[in-house]
Amino acid sequence: MLCLWILFEENFSDVVLEFPELSQGIQDFNSFRIALEQLKLKNKVADFAHSLIAISRSLSECQKSNLCKFFSGSLVNDVESRSSSFMWFLQLLDGDRYV
Numbered sequence: 001m002l003c004l005w006i007l008f009e010e011n012f013s014d015v016v017l018e019f020p021e022l023s024q025g026i027q028d029f030n031s032f033r034i035a036l037e038q039l040k041l042k043n044k045v046a047d048f049a050h051s052l053i054a055i056s057r058s059l060s061e062c063q064k065s066n067l068c069k070f071f072s073g074s075l076v077n078d079v080e081s082r083s084s085s086f087m088w089f090l091q092l093l094d095g096d097r098y099v
Contacts, residue, residue, distance in 0.1 A: 015052060053071070070089060
């Protein structure tokens with residue numbers, strides 16, 4: 001969740017209409033955490049991350065794809081569905097190192 005805040009905080013207002021849980025606004029990390037808890041209850045945290053990634057202008061298509069995979073593998077409610085492979089995550093975040 002902290003990764004989402006650091007990477008995409010400036011884009012939160014652009015996805016408010018898609019996620020009514022954010023309608024109260026995000027003024028600081030605490031209000032962000034509360035909104036994410038509401039999204040988590042509805043199993044929408046990964047969807048939120050994907051929306052933020054999709055509208056990012058500073059990421060290449062490859063970076064967007066890797067970040068979507070990263071957040072899909074880590075932001076799911078079902079523990080069994082989460083990836084536990086550190087190397088898999090590392091490759092997604094620094095793909096050039098492994099080419």
